[in-house]
Amino acid sequence: MIPANGKTDPFLISKIRQKDMESTLDWFEQYQNSFYTIGWMYLRDQKQVEELFYRAIKKIHQELPNYKRKSPFDIWTSSIFIQVCRELSEAFQPSQPEEDIFDALQKLSAKDKEAIGVVYLMGYSIEEAAQILHADIGAIIERLFSGIQLLKKELGYHGNFNGCPEYKLYYIDYLEKNLDRPRKVDFEIHTYNCHGCQEELASFQDIMLTIKGTAEEVNVPGGILMKVKARLEKEENIRLKKKKKRIKIGVSFAAVFTLLLCTGLVTGTFSSLYYSWTEDNEELRAYLQNDFGERLDLEAESDSVKIKIKSVIADDVQTLVFYEIQDTKEDNRYMLNLHDGVNVENEYEIMDRSAQQRFSPPFPPADFDKNEKNIFEGKLSLLPLKDESGTIKLNINRLQKLMVDPENTDEINPWAYEEMEFSEGVWKFEIPVKKNPSREYALDNETKIEGLPVRFEKLTIAPTATILQYSFKNLDGDKRIEMLNFELLEAGSEKLKADLYGSSFVDNPGNIEWNTFQAHFDPLFGQAPEEVNVKFGSIHLAVQDEKSIELESSKPYPQTFDYLGSTISIDKVEVGLPTKVVISNHDLMNREYESLQLHVTGQEEYENVSMGMESEGVLVDKNGKEYDPMELSYPFEEIEQPRYFETVQSFQLFNDTSREEVIPKTLDIEGYTTTKYLDEMVKIEL
Numbered sequence: 001m002i003p004a005n006g007k008t009d010p011f012l013i014s015k016i017r018q019k020d021m022e023s024t025l026d027w028f029e030q031y032q033n034s035f036y037t038i039g040w041m042y043l044r045d046q047k048q049v050e051e052l053f054y055r056a057i058k059k060i061h062q063e064l065p066n067y068k069r070k071s072p073f074d075i076w077t078s079s080i081f082i083q084v085c086r087e088l089s090e091a092f093q094p095s096q097p098e099e100d101i102f103d104a105l106q107k108l109s110a111k112d113k114e115a116i117g118v119v120y121l122m123g124y125s126i127e128e129a130a131q132i133l134h135a136d137i138g139a140i141i142e143r144l145f146s147g148i149q150l151l152k153k154e155l156g157y158h159g160n161f162n163g164c165p166e167y168k169l170y171y172i173d174y175l176e177k178n179l180d181r182p183r184k185v186d187f188e189i190h191t192y193n194c195h196g197c198q199e200e201l202a203s204f205q206d207i208m209l210t211i212k213g214t215a216e217e218v219n220v221p222g223g224i225l226m227k228v229k230a231r232l233e234k235e236e237n238i239r240l241k242k243k244k245k246r247i248k249i250g251v252s253f254a255a256v257f258t259l260l261l262c263t264g265l266v267t268g269t270f271s272s273l274y275y276s277w278t279e280d281n282e283e284l285r286a287y288l289q290n291d292f293g294e295r296l297d298l299e300a301e302s303d304s305v306k307i308k309i310k311s312v313i314a315d316d317v318q319t320l321v322f323y324e325i326q327d328t329k330e331d332n333r334y335m336l337n338l339h340d341g342v343n344v345e346n347e348y349e350i351m352d353r354s355a356q357q358r359f360s361p362p363f364p365p366a367d368f369d370k371n372e373k374n375i376f377e378g379k380l381s382l383l384p385l386k387d388e389s390g391t392i393k394l395n396i397n398r399l400q401k402l403m404v405d406p407e408n409t410d411e412i413n414p415w416a417y418e419e420m421e422f423s424e425g426v427w428k429f430e431i432p433v434k435k436n437p438s439r440e441y442a443l444d445n446e447t448k449i450e451g452l453p454v455r456f457e458k459l460t461i462a463p464t465a466t467i468l469q470y471s472f473k474n475l476d477g478d479k480r481i482e483m484l485n486f487e488l489l490e491a492g493s494e495k496l497k498a499d500l501y502g503s504s505f506v507d508n509p510g511n512i513e514w515n516t517f518q519a520h521f522d523p524l525f526g527q528a529p530e531e532v533n534v535k536f537g538s539i540h541l542a543v544q545d546e547k548s549i550e551l552e553s554s555k556p557y558p559q560t561f562d563y564l565g566s567t568i569s570i571d572k573v574e575v576g577l578p579t580k581v582v583i584s585n586h587d588l589m590n591r592e593y594e595s596l597q598l599h600v601t602g603q604e605e606y607e608n609v610s611m612g613m614e615s616e617g618v619l620v621d622k623n624g625k626e627y628d629p630m631e632l633s634y635p636f637e638e639i640e641q642p643r644y645f646e647t648v649q650s651f652q653l654f655n656d657t658s659r660e661e662v663i664p665k666t667l668d669i670e671g672y673t674t675t676k677y678l679d680e681m682v683k684i685e686l
Helices: 004-008 010-017 021-030 032-043 046-066 073-091 101-105 110-121 126-132 137-154 171-175 181-193 195-217 224-242 269-278 282-289
Strands: 258-261 264-267 298-302 305-314 319-327 342-344 375-382 389-401 408-412 422-434 439-449 452-462 465-473 479-491 494-497 504-506 514-521 531-550 559-563 566-574 579-584 595-602 609-620 643-655 664-677 681-685
Touching (some): 021 032, 021 046, 032 101, 032 195, 032 224, 073 126, 101 110, 101 137, 101 195, 110 126, 110 137, 110 195, 171 195, 181 195, 439 681, 452 479, 479 514, 579 664
Antiparallel strands (some): 258 264, 298 422, 342 389, 479 531, 504 514, 531 664, 559 566, 579 643, 595 664, 609 643
16 A cells, blocks of 8 residues: 555655656555556456556656646556556456455446555545546445445355445445544444444445455565566667667857848857847846847737747757746736646657656746746746757646745745646747757766765766766665765866756666766856866765664553664554554754664564555755755755655554454664765866
8 A cells, every 4th residue: 555655755756757767666666566456456467467567657657747736646646557457457358267355346347346446455545536536535435335235245245234224325434434523423323223234334344354455465576667667678778779860069169159240240249248238037148148049039918918938948958948927917927837737739749758858846036036026037848859940839728826925925935736826828839949959978987985886977068958977886785875966067167056856867778787867967158178077965875784673562652772873762562453663763963864774573473464654754954954845835945955854654564364463573674774965076087
């Protein structure tokens, strides 16, 4: 089942939103049991379930630009997964059925089976199931009820008991603990005095627990995601071989160039001065001064809101659209949200969909407060063009209003999702675009960070970004690199800041021992450097350091133990159905670890014990200031090298083979994760 904390991991979801296939696979690997179980319900065939994972992951990766955050990421993902399940099951007949719960589920109607699968096999709430299956809550409850009624017969519940019609409606809500107190009290009083309702309610509960227990018993075959990953990598290799090779023309950073103006020639100084006088947006002005684009000023108006496309800067990395939105009627500011209301009509025809979609957060520019109260200037990052030029058909039908921060009316909060307001309309543009060339340098530099090898492979200087491709190798030892962060890249007198959202994974099928990434930095104008210096910011490590702690439920809690110089509290050990164990450490001062890799084991007589886990945590910057990651308005982009510390970890233990309580025996720590701040500077000759 998918635990609540896994649904909104702020770091992983951010990486996935960048179309990072590796992060998408990592997310699926964490929750593959739930997806495998629901896939097995539909298909009952190992090869078909593998095909299901391949198609679903590929479809989710392709649809990432359409993810609108109106629902949690796992809800959106599960909905797509269910769609692919339906498509495959319609074209495939399951193998010879076995006498088990999955065989019984096949006897249900499609809607009843899906509702039971999503709620009891995947572990979603009724409200979440309604979102996944695009139905209302009442319909989901009806499907659960009718499905369990039929399962009673299929699973051999042949008693003569029959509950009262007016109270049957409450079975599902009561067992899911969704009844309000007055109805709950009335239902319990009635059930206490009604043998028929007692027996039928007990059968419902038993069936629900049987299905949930079956979900925990399903074993995912080892390597299923590795096979899927291998297929995706092979497909990418074939595509790259067929792709037309381009000869990249080096960018000439000439200090002086000529322009034909009327009938005379003037120097490039005119262009620089001209855009210095006429363009207020500092970033766009730099592009125009370096002749990477031109002023367009395309306009469209709908319902008193005017959108102007000021310019487009395109290269092999991305296509940047600079725009201005003006509310001509009221003092409102609106921005474009690529995932909600913005569509490139001819994207499949002219854009390179194999490229990484750059994540461009909707934060206002530095000179935001200089604008009028009814004007917002922003930029939009689209995929790069396939060819050297083209015309983008940009359709806009929805604008997101920039909300004022209630605690500071002089500031806006673009992440205020619960308070979001929009303006509907129709704005259409046909934007001519010419792609600027880039320059690539093959690198052959290697160094060691925390004793682990890191090598630099390629530097790309494009008009909109400077990209450093690097790899790290995890040796067979007690620690491995999870992530590397850079602070800046120096080229001569220029110091280019690392893009907070720019790191991305690169498939490297030629050498599976190395993990390859790309780090993005600010653009470098007007230079062809002979060398650069790269400064590291931090490294995220996973370290093996085992320790086992005896759990004695007979003693009062909380109890404490020491690990890596920290005192960790065992707050609760509560034996039941399920058994619950809670540990915590809120003292972050000089704490070595950020999260613990651990599990809880039961007594030896329990052969099959499964465990669910949830956690809470805080973000802490380099100076020790704490932030709540669940607050959407926290200024993530302003936090200096944040670390995510888990403060509370909760475990639920289930006995897979019976309904007996699990008595925990030990808390086994395998290791931990930690972030080390770095100050190394590496010189790279080009």
